[in-house]
Amino acid sequence: xxxxxxxREVLAELGVSIVAGCVDSEEKxxxxxxxxxxxxxxxxxxxxGGQVGAWWDEGRDFIQPSEFFLTGSGEVLASTYSSSPVxxxxxxxAVILAKFLISKR
Numbered sequence: 807x808x809x810x811x812x813x814r815e816v817l818a819e820l821g822v823s824i825v826a827g828c829v830d831s832e833e834k835x836x837x838x839x840x841x842x843x844x845x846x847x848x849x850x851x852x853x854x855g856g857q858v859g860a861w862w863d864e865g866r867d868f869i870q871p872s873e874f875f876l877t878g879s880g881e882v883l884a885s886t887y888s889s890s891p892v893x894x895x896x897x898x899x900a901v902i903l904a905k906f907l908i909s910k911r
Contacts, residue, residue, distance in 0.1 A: 820901070861887050861889075
């Protein structure tokens with residue numbers, strides 16, 4: 807998430823907000839989010855993951871990494887899903903994608 811923090815101001819200039827969520831406890835999330843300037847929800851459940859369209863890993867019983875570009879009304883413009891640390895959206899690529907999506911408006 808630190809990479810997204812580095813791109814936060816660039817994304818904000820484009821009108822993009824960053825919001826994160828995790829299954830960790832409030833205490834663990836507070837440690838991870840201490841240096842971040844965007845909100846990080848803690849204690850996400852399977853039901854919550856389903857509401858945002860995340861992929862719940864049945865074998866390990868948690869939400870796998872998922873990234874979404876949403877409109878203000880919740881429409882999904884783009885998404886990525888991964889089953890490991892490999893395949894997560896790169897923060898610099900998020901900036902490129904944001905610029906592309908904005909250009910298509």
